[in-house]
Amino acid sequence: MIVIDKNKLTDLLDALNQSYQVIVPAKSADLTQFMPYDAVKEKNAEIILNENTVLSPKWLFLPQSEGMYAFWAKNKKLEIVDLPSDLEKMRIVFPVRHCDVQGIACLDKVFLDERHVDGQYLEKREKTVVMALMCNNPKDSCFCASMGVDRAHANNTVADVQVYDLGSEYAFEALSDKGQQAVEAIKALGSEKTVAVPEVKEQKIKVNIEGLPEKLSGMFYDSIWDSFMFKCIGCGTCAFICPTCYCFDINNKIRGEEGVKLRTWDSCMFDEYMLMAGGHNPRPGKKERVRNRFLHKLEYFYENYQMMLCTGCGRCLRKCPMNVDIVKFINQANAK
Amino acid sequence: MNPIAQEMQNIAKELLTSGEVTAVIGWEKGTFWYQSTPVMITSAEEADKLIWDEFCQPNLSKYLLDYRLNEGKVAIFVKGCDARAFNRLLQDNQIERQKAYLIGIPCPGMKDHKQAALVEESAKDSVPLAKVCQSCRYPNPVVYDRLIGSEVTPRATEPDFSDVMALEAMTPDERYAFWQEQHTKCIRCYACRNACPACNCRNCIFSDSKSGWISKDVNTSENQFYAITRATHVAGRCVECGQCEMVCPSNIPIMLMNKKYIKDINDLFGKYDAGIDIDTPTPLGHYKLDDPEEFM
Ligand code: SF4
Ligand code: SF4
Ligand code: SF4
Numbered sequence: 001m002i003v004i005d006k007n008k009l010t011d012l013l014d015a016l017n018q019s020y021q022v023i024v025p026a027k028s029a030d031l032t033q034f035m036p037y038d039a040v041k042e043k044n045a046e047i048i049l050n051e052n053t054v055l056s057p058k059w060l061f062l063p064q065s066e067g068m069y070a071f072w073a074k075n076k077k078l079e080i081v082d083l084p085s086d087l088e089k090m091r092i093v094f095p096v097r098h099c100d101v102q103g104i105a106c107l108d109k110v111f112l113d114e115r116h117v118d119g120q121y122l123e124k125r126e127k128t129v130v131m132a133l134m135c136n137n138p139k140d141s142c143f144c145a146s147m148g149v150d151r152a153h154a155n156n157t158v159a160d161v162q163v164y165d166l167g168s169e170y171a172f173e174a175l176s177d178k179g180q181q182a183v184e185a186i187k188a189l190g191s192e193k194t195v196a197v198p199e200v201k202e203q204k205i206k207v208n209i210e211g212l213p214e215k216l217s218g219m220f221y222d223s224i225w226d227s228f229m230f231k232c233i234g235c236g237t238c239a240f241i242c243p244t245c246y247c248f249d250i251n252n253k254i255r256g257e258e259g260v261k262l263r264t265w266d267s268c269m270f271d272e273y274m275l276m277a278g279g280h281n282p283r284p285g286k287k288e289r290v291r292n293r294f295l296h297k298l299e300y301f302y303e304n305y306q307m308m309l310c311t312g313c314g315r316c317l318r319k320c321p322m323n324v325d326i327v328k329f330i331n332q333a334n335a336k
Numbered sequence: 337m338n339p340i341a342q343e344m345q346n347i348a349k350e351l352l353t354s355g356e357v358t359a360v361i362g363w364e365k366g367t368f369w370y371q372s373t374p375v376m377i378t379s380a381e382e383a384d385k386l387i388w389d390e391f392c393q394p395n396l397s398k399y400l401l402d403y404r405l406n407e408g409k410v411a412i413f414v415k416g417c418d419a420r421a422f423n424r425l426l427q428d429n430q431i432e433r434q435k436a437y438l439i440g441i442p443c444p445g446m447k448d449h450k451q452a453a454l455v456e457e458s459a460k461d462s463v464p465l466a467k468v469c470q471s472c473r474y475p476n477p478v479v480y481d482r483l484i485g486s487e488v489t490p491r492a493t494e495p496d497f498s499d500v501m502a503l504e505a506m507t508p509d510e511r512y513a514f515w516q517e518q519h520t521k522c523i524r525c526y527a528c529r530n531a532c533p534a535c536n537c538r539n540c541i542f543s544d545s546k547s548g549w550i551s552k553d554v555n556t557s558e559n560q561f562y563a564i565t566r567a568t569h570v571a572g573r574c575v576e577c578g579q580c581e582m583v584c585p586s587n588i589p590i591m592l593m594n595k596k597y598i599k600d601i602n603d604l605f606g607k608y609d610a611g612i613d614i615d616t617p618t619p620l621g622h623y624k625l626d627d628p629e630e631f632m
Contacts (some may be wrong), residue, residue, distance in 0.1 A: 029522045030587040054585060055523070064523065065553045140368065230376045233398075236525035237585050253551045264552040267525070271542045286402070318453060321527050321583030322394060323366040323373035 001164075001170040001184055004190030009047075013037050013094075015186050020092040020129065023060060025053045034060065034093065048097065050137055052313060056243035057093060057100050061107055061124045064240075068120070068250070068261040083260075087127045092182055095133030095163055098166035099313035101146040101154040102128065103243025108158065109305040110246050120263075129182045131157035131172075136201050141314030143327060149311055151200040164198055171195045205314070207330045214304040216333060224242060224332060229290040232269065233324040238293070238316040238324070239267035244309045247273075268292050294329055340441060341388040343484045347439055349380040351411050358408040361396050362386040362579055369460070371450035374399060385430070393446040395464060396575045397421035398533045400431050415443035417468070417577035419477035420514060420611030421533035430536045438457050440480030442488045445469035468578030468591065471496035476615050479613050495602075500595045506567040515560065521586040522559035524552075528580035528590055534570040536612075541565075563593065571597035572620035575611035604628055 004012060016022045022037035028045035033055035041045060072079045087252075096104075111121035132154030138144075145151050154162055160179030164171040171193070174180040239245040251265040252259050266273060269290075274283045283289050301309035310326060317325055348360040364375035364385045372391040374397070377383060398410045398421065403410050414422060419440060425431045448466040455463065464470070471492045477483070503511060526542065529535040541549045543563055550558055550565075567590075573595045581590040601608060605619040605627065 029517050029521055063554070132584045227376075230399075231374050233583075234526070235527035235583070236523070237527045237583075240523045240525050241585060249552060251545055251552050253553055261550070262553055264554065270526075270543065306420040317367050319585045321531060321585075323371045325367045328367065 001173045001193060001195050002190050003166070003169050003171045003189055003193045003195060004186065005169050007168075008189050011189055012186050015189065016092050016182065018187060019090070019184070021089045023057075023091055023093040025049070025057075025095070031055070037286070042167055051139060052097055052099070052142070052315070053314065054319060055241055056103060056313065056315065057096055058103060058107065058243050058246075060128060062092060062093070062120055062246060062248070062265070063171070065262055065264045068121065068263055070258065070260050072258045074257055085123060087124065090127050090129065090178075091233065092129040092131065094131035094152075094161075096130055096159075097133055097135045097313075098149050098151060098154045099142070099147075099311040100243045101130060101132045101158050102147075102149045102311040104158045105155045105311070106244040106301070106305075106307065106309055106311070109307070111300075114235070118330065127329070129160045129178045130158055131161040131163050131179075131182070133163045133165065136165055136198055138201060138203045139314060139318075140204050141317045142203050142312065143207055143314060144312035145200075145203050146205070146207045146209065147308055147310055147312035150210070152197050164195065165199060166195060185214075195259050201319040203329055205312075205317075206325050208334055209308065211298070212330065212333065213299045215336075217303075219312050219333065220291070220295070221336065224329075224336065225287050225291045226267065228294075228324075228329060229285075229287040232286050232324050233322055234269050234271055234286055234289065235321065236265075236267035236270060239269060240265060241315045241319055243311060243313055243315075244297075269298070290324070292324065297326070298330070329335065337460070338388050340485055341386060344386045344388060344439070345383040346384055346440075347484070348377060348383040348411070351437065352378070352380045352383070356409065357411040358406070359403070359410045361399050361410060361412040363388070363392045363394065363396075363413070365389075366391075369455070369457045370447070370449045370463075378403060388428060388441070390444075390447040391449055391452070392448065393469075393578075394583060395421050395531070395533060397425060398531070398536075400436055401536065404431050406435075407598075409437050411437040413439050413441055414472040414477045414480060415441055415446075416472060416476055416478070417443075417575060419479050420474060420575035421577055423479055423611040423614050424533045425536060427538050427611070427618070428534075428536055428573070438477070438480040438482075440477030440483040442477070442483070442485055443469075443472075443475040444488060445472060445475065445491065450587070461470075466582065468576060468581075472555070474609070478507055481625060495598065496596060497599050499589075499592055499598050503592060503596065515563075516556055518588045519559040519563055520556045521588060522554070522563065523586060524554050524562060525585065527583040527585065529566060531583045532566075532570065532578040533575060533577065533579070534573040535566065545586070557565065563588075563590070567593040567597060570594065572618045573606070573610050574598065581620060 023034050023254045026035045026040045026045040026049045027048050028043050032048050034052040034057045067083045070081045111118040156175050160176040172183050174183045248263050275281050297309040315334045348571045351357045353508050359378045360375050363372045365387050366373040374394050395418050446469050447463045452463045473490050473492050476487045545552050601619050608619050
C-alpha cells in the first residue's frame with residue numbers, strides 16, 4: 001500500500017487534479033455535499049472528512065436533472081439530437097465512505113442491469129474513479145454494519161481504490177486498473193508500506209435484518225402502516241438525500257420550437273408520484289406511500305437483487321424533518 | 337417527570353377515555369436527544385408516549401388537514417405558533433373549529449435542533465434557542481379550549497427585523513449573489529411547503545409540472561422561482577412559526593425572505609400579525625380604497 005501523510009492532503013488533491021477532475025466532500029454555504037475540488041478552492045469551502053455529507057454522492061452518477069436528448073420541431077418535422085457529454089476529464093471522488101460505495105452498488109443493479117444498460121449512467125461510472133474510505137469515526141446515526149456493509153473492505157464491484165485512515169496517514173490500495181492509475185499519480189507523495197487494516201469501531205445503532213424481506217412480504221396489509229405513516233409530511237427529503245433512492249421522472253422542457261428531454265429525481269413520497277391520466281392515484285394517501293418506501297427498500301429490491309436498498313448511512317435518521325425512522329420501523333416489524 | 341408532560345398525559349387519557357376526542361396529536365421522543373417528533377395516539381394506554389421538552393418545535397396544527405374529513409374531534413397540543421397556525425388554517429377555511437380540541441401550552445421557547453445535532457448531549461445547555469423563538473412575541477396560545485400551566489412573558493414586544501435590514505443594506509448585486517448561492521443549494525424536496533401551515537393549497541402548482549409554470553429541472557433560476565413564488569403566496573399569511581427553515585435539509589434561510597415580506601407589508605399596509613385573530617382579513621387578501629397604488 002502507498003502511505004501518505006495527512007498533512008499532504010492538499011498536495012495529494014492538487015496532484016490528482018492535474019489529470020482528473022477531483023470531487024471531494026465539502027461544506028459550502030452551510031451545506032455539506034460532494035463538490036468539485038476546483039469549486040472548493042474558488043469558494044474557499046471547507047473539505048469535510050470527519051463526517052458523512054448531508055447530500056450523498058449519488059448525483060455524480062444520477063444527476064438531479066439530466067438532459068437525455070434535445071429536439072427541434074420545425075415545419076412539422078421533428079429532429080432529435082444527442083447532447084454532448086459533460087464529462088471531458090476522468091473524475092476521481094475521494095473519499096467515499098463504505099455506506100455510499102454500497103449506495104453506488106445499488107444504483108449499478110438498476111442502471112447496469114443486463115436487461116437494460118443505461119448509457120448515460122454507464123459513461124459516468126466508467127469515467128469516475130471511486131476512492132473508498134474505511135471510516136473509523138461512525139456517527140451516532142450510522143448503522144451500515146447492520147445493513148450488510150463490510151466496514152473494513154468496500155464493495156469492490158464499485159471501489160477502485162481502498163483507502164485506510166491510519167490516524168495521521170492515509171494508506172491507498174488499488175483494487176482496479178483505474179484505481180492503479182490513480183494511485184500511480186500520487187505515489188511520489190508517500191512510501192510503499194505494508195499496513196494492517198485498522199480496527200473497526202462499533203456502531204451504536206444495531207438492527208437485525210435476518211429474514212426481514214420474507215417477513216415483510218406477508219405484511220402488506222399489516223396494521224403497522226396505520227401508525228407508522230402518521231408523522232410523514234410527504235416531502236422529498238428522504239429520497240433526495242438517500243444514496244440509493246433512484247426513482248426518476250422523464251419530462252420535457254420546451255422553449256418555443258426546441259426542447260430537452262429531461263430525467264429528474266422523483267420521490268415516491270410526493271402525492272403526484274403515482275398520479276395517472278384521468279386523476280386516479282393507486283397510492284392515494286401517505287400510508288400507501290410510506291409503505292412503498294419501506295417495502296421497496298427492505299423487500300422488493302431484495303427480491304430482485306438480493307441486497308437491501310438501504311445502506312445504513314443514517315442520513316434520513318438525521319434529516320427527515322419529522323423523524324420517520326427506518327431503524328425503528330425494522331425493529332417494530334421484527335417484533336410483529 | 338416534567339409536570340407539563342404529566343398533565344398532557346392526564347388530559348389525553350381523560351379525553352380518550354370519555355370519548356370526547358377520537359385521537360390526540362402531541363410529541364414523542366425521537367431517535368436522538370435533539371429530536372421530538374409528532375405522534376398521534378388513539379387510546380389511553382398510549383398516553384405515556386407524550387412528552388414535552390425543548391425540542392417540541394414541530395408544529396402540529398397542519399396534521400389536522402389529514403383528518404378534516406373524519407367524524408369526531410381530534411385533540412392537539414398548541415404552543416403559541418401552533419395556535420397561530422391553527423388560526424391560519426381556520427381563516428383559510430381548511431378546517432372546522434368544532435372538530436378540534438386545542439390544549440394550549442405557553443411556550444418557553446424551543447432549542448435550535450440543527451445546532452444541537454452538531455454537539456454532544458452533554459453540551460445541551462449551550463444550544464441556543466431556535467431563531468424564531470429568540471424574538472417570539474406570541475409564546476402564549478392565542479386560541480385554545482384548555483390551557484396547561486400559566487402564561488409566560490414574551491421575549492420580545494416588537495418584531496426583530498435586524499437581519500432583514502442587513503439584507504436591505506446590501507447592494508442589489510450583493511443581494512442577488514447572496515440569494516443565488518442559497519437557492520443553488522435547494523434540492524426542491526418541498527419540505528418547506530409541506531411543513532408550512534400557510535401552504536395549504538390542495539393542488540400546488542409546483543406539483544403540477546404540466547401547468548408549465550415551472551419545470552422539474554433543478555437549477556438556480558427555477559429554484560429561485562419556486563422560493564420567491566412560495567414566499568409571495570404566504571406573504572401576509574405567514575404566522576412566523578419558522579417550520580419552513582427548520583425542516584430545510586439544505587439550511588436555506590427561508591425566514592429571511594418571509595420576514596422581508598412581513599416588514600414590507602407592515603410598512604405599506606400597517607402593522608399586521610397573521611394568525612392572531614381570524615376576523616381581520618389578511619392584508620393581501622382584501623383591498624381598501626386608500627391602499628398604496630404607486631404602480632397603477
Ligand atoms: S419520511 Fe420524512 S423525509 Fe421522507 S417524505 Fe416523509 S417527512 Fe419527508
Ligand atoms: S434509507 Fe436512510 S439510512 Fe438507508 S441508505 Fe437511505 S438515507 Fe441512508
Ligand atoms: S412560511 Fe414558514 S414561518 Fe411562515 S407559516 Fe409557513 S412554515 Fe411558518
